[in-house]
Amino acid sequence: MPSRCLNRVTLIGNLTRDPELRYTPGGMAVASFGLATNRVWVTKQGERKEDAQFHRIVAWNKLGELCSQLLSKGRRVYVDGRIQYREFMDAENNKKQISEIVIDDMIILDNKGNNGEHMAVEGADLAVGEAPTEVTPDVVSESGNIEDIVIPDDIDADQAPKNTEEAKNDEMPF
Numbered sequence: 001m002p003s004r005c006l007n008r009v010t011l012i013g014n015l016t017r018d019p020e021l022r023y024t025p026g027g028m029a030v031a032s033f034g035l036a037t038n039r040v041w042v043t044k045q046g047e048r049k050e051d052a053q054f055h056r057i058v059a060w061n062k063l064g065e066l067c068s069q070l071l072s073k074g075r076r077v078y079v080d081g082r083i084q085y086r087e088f089m090d091a092e093n094n095k096k097q098i099s100e101i102v103i104d105d106m107i108i109l110d111n112k113g114n115n116g117e118h119m120a121v122e123g124a125d126l127a128v129g130e131a132p133t134e135v136t137p138d139v140v141s142e143s144g145n146i147e148d149i150v151i152p153d154d155i156d157a158d159q160a161p162k163n164t165e166e167a168k169n170d171e172m173p174f
Helices: 061-070 164-171
Strands: 009-017 019-021 029-042 050-058 076-089 095-108 119-124
Touching: 009 019, 019 061, 029 061, 050 076, 061 095
Parallel strands: 050 095
Antiparallel strands: 009 029, 009 076, 019 029, 029 050, 076 095, 095 119
16 A cells, blocks of 8 residues: 655546656666546536646656556556656756656556456566656656547546545645
């Protein structure tokens, strides 16, 4: 079960692009991909509203390699990790700030490409060493483009992680 601390994040969403796998000069694998999460609510006037949030996801070592092999644009996944904020200088020497979720657990929630079976991948057990606390700009894509995604209407209750309600409550803005 994930530990509860202030910078932990649990998300369920759909990939906005295929994972991009790279290797650091030291040989560590790192995969990055976009994840879209949706929130639907009804206003006091009975109007249905929707909101989508887009997240940059980073997976290191064996988990990064597995994400690269198993995931693709549109796949529905559960991820658990920590929030990381960093700054870097771009090619024009401008300071850029980004936030990303460095994951250590991932569960595939749909049945595309895995014979209908759900697959859980725990990165903390598979990783060879700890993920670095800093990521250099040449490791993570800076394209910023958000592609079209397919969002399923709902998932079955047996597919959701046990702490889904906690995750939903943590994402509420009020």
